[in-house]
Amino acid sequence: xxxxxxxxxxxxxxxxxxxxxxxxxxxxxxxxxxxxxxxxxxxxxxxxxxxxxxxxxxxxxxxxxxxxxxxxxxxxxxxxxxxxxxxxxxxxxxxxxxxxxxxxxxxxxxxxxxxxxxxxxxxxxxxxxxxxxxxxxxxxxxxxxxxxxxxxxxxxxxxxxxxxxxxxxxxxxxxxxxxxxxxxxxxxxxxxxxxxxxxxxxxxxxxxxxxxxxxxxxxxxxxxxxxxxxxxxxxxxxxxxxxxxxxxxxxxxxxxxxxxxxxxxxxxxxxxxxxxxxxxxxxxxxxxxxxxxxxxxxxxxxxx
Ligand SMILES: NC(=O)c1ccc[n+]([C@@H]2O[C@H](COP(=O)([O-])OP(=O)(O)OC[C@H]3O[C@@H](n4cnc5c(N)ncnc54)[C@H](OP(=O)(O)O)[C@@H]3O)[C@@H](O)[C@H]2O)c1
Numbered sequence: 001x002x003x004x005x006x007x008x009x010x011x012x013x014x015x016x017x018x019x020x021x022x023x024x025x026x027x028x029x030x031x032x033x034x035x036x037x038x039x040x041x042x043x044x045x046x047x048x049x050x051x052x053x054x055x056x057x058x059x060x061x062x063x064x065x066x067x068x069x070x071x072x073x074x075x076x077x078x079x080x081x082x083x084x085x086x087x088x089x090x091x092x093x094x095x096x097x098x099x100x101x102x103x104x105x106x107x108x109x110x111x112x113x114x115x116x117x118x119x120x121x122x123x124x125x126x127x128x129x130x131x132x133x134x135x136x137x138x139x140x141x142x143x144x145x146x147x148x149x150x151x152x153x154x155x156x157x158x159x160x161x162x163x164x165x166x167x168x169x170x171x172x173x174x175x176x177x178x179x180x181x182x183x184x185x186x187x188x189x190x191x192x193x194x195x196x197x198x199x200x201x202x203x204x205x206x207x208x209x210x211x212x213x214x215x216x217x218x219x220x221x222x223x224x225x226x227x228x229x230x231x232x233x234x235x236x237x238x239x240x241x242x243x244x245x246x247x248x249x250x251x252x253x254x255x256x257x258x259x260x261x262x263x264x265x266x267x268x269x270x271x272x273x274x275x276x277x278x279x280x281x282x283x284x285x286x287x288x289x290x291x292x293x294x295x296x297x298x299x300x301x302x303x304x
Pocket of ligand 1 (some may be wrong): 151
């Protein structure tokens, strides 16, 4: 292991939550050397390089690529987009990290894993793969820190934004289920703190949520406060939501994952509160209202 080697950040170009990209920036701000792994050279790669990261191109499903990018690194953040090959990528990373020898692997997982067992999995292949990935990493004997965020505010509101913009409505099949979404920026702050000094966190599991668990009427009220106009919640049948999601032409693996998230919300399985963000970073997680205020333009703007 290279004691002074860079910290590897996978999935660094960023897409939905862009956790990897934000983590790169936070580590660079701390003066730490960062190797940012991207899938291709593009504007996002150029921006990472301009910010001071060493940018490497590779595929997390290609063992030789993973070996090349991990070699020389002292620790690893592992996360990639929701995709069918997630478990394979995790195990490949574990094999390589053992071979290279690193002082920490910080693994992005999901909060749903906290409630999963052999008898109680879910219909989302992504959630099952996170559950299996955590176990494979535990068997690996690597020094691992596990991060289990609940739904990101970003991914949820990417789905809700068009109807908030056009009809002042959040339209999802969550029934009266409560939820406590967390900002990807808060997740990234936790990851950066752990990656900067993993020692005290090794073997730990951090569950991350926002500051309040409330039903979608409560979420809509926070929207109304942030945007200074009335936003309401419309519950819809799960089948209607699935039909709308299918129209978006997303990969089947992602659509199935989103449909499961809807079902689990309705069943009250996202009604959780955890203090991981504040415990690790010393600052509370941001609320729905703060998040919507920061992104008001995406939701049709704040009425004066
Ligand atoms: N979104 C949520 O609500 C939520 C909640 C809890 C946990 N999580 C977890 O968070 C993770 C996703 O985080 P995120 O939103 O920050 O991801 P993201 O923004 O979608 O970025 C992930 C990156 O992974 C890269 N990638 C995908 N496949 C790859 C491959 N085979 N080789 C190399 N790179 C690859 C993508 O590259 P390209 O951009 O080039 O495609 C992308 O830049 C997942 O583990 C997910 O389960 C998400």
